[in-house]
Amino acid sequence: MTSARSGLSPEEREKLSHEVVQKILAHPVYQNARTVMAYASMPEEIQMHELFDDAFAKEKILAIPFIVGRGTIRPVLLPNKDALEVGDFGILTVKQNLRTFVDTKEIDCVIVPGAAFDSHGHRLGLGGGYYDRFLKLAPNAKTISPAFDFQLVEDLPVTPNDSDVDIIITPTKIIEVK
Numbered sequence: 001m002t003s004a005r006s007g008l009s010p011e012e013r014e015k016l017s018h019e020v021v022q023k024i025l026a027h028p029v030y031q032n033a034r035t036v037m038a039y040a041s042m043p044e045e046i047q048m049h050e051l052f053d054d055a056f057a058k059e060k061i062l063a064i065p066f067i068v069g070r071g072t073i074r075p076v077l078l079p080n081k082d083a084l085e086v087g088d089f090g091i092l093t094v095k096q097n098l099r100t101f102v103d104t105k106e107i108d109c110v111i112v113p114g115a116a117f118d119s120h121g122h123r124l125g126l127g128g129g130y131y132d133r134f135l136k137l138a139p140n141a142k143t144i145s146p147a148f149d150f151q152l153v154e155d156l157p158v159t160p161n162d163s164d165v166d167i168i169i170t171p172t173k174i175i176e177v178k
Contacts, residue, residue: 001116001150002115006044017046017146021048023169025050029108032108033109033142034060035062035063035102035106036063036110037065037075037107039111040084042090048146052081056081061106063075064078065130071129071133072133072134074134075101075107076099077094077099077101077102078094104134104137105139108141108142109141110138110142110143110144111146112131112143114145116151116153117145117156117165117175118153118155118156121165121168123162131163143166144168144169145168148170148171149170149171151170152173152175164177
């Protein structure tokens with residue numbers, strides 16, 4: 001899946017990202033959320049810059065994941081795009097002097113990346129378990145996973161530690177799982 005994502009041209013990725021993000025922005029879970037946590041996109045992922053712009057324009061509280069240890073992330077407030085810098089592993093993060101953590105119980109919506117998804121809401125991440133651990137700490141959050149259509153598979157293996165997602169949105173589908 002990661003190879004397929006990397007194989008998209010920048011133009012195709014941008015077009016498909018726009019289609020997915022527009023569906024997220026129109027979804028009631030996002031629209032009704034006051035506090036949103038979204039990932040800062042890696043080059044091969046669905047790009048989140050339009051979602052960031054919308055969240056700022058609507059004065060939502062926007063957080064992004066911050067790695068605090070092996071397999072552990074915490075939501076850090078993103079006050080604006082100028083607060084971003086390249087951090088460890090080439091991942092965008094909030095500049096150190098601007099970091100304020102957000103209470104996980106305050107998060108209404110989490111935009112959850114992944115490598116593959118199935119129609120049951122099962123998600124295959126990249127192997128670190130970061131989101132599986134984090135989502136258990138955000139009990140009030142609904143989860144939306146943006147994906148390219150080719151990331152949808154028939155069935156994924158599941159372990160007791162895995163966290164499912166509520167909604168999967170692709171350029172052509174919206175799958176409401178829960």
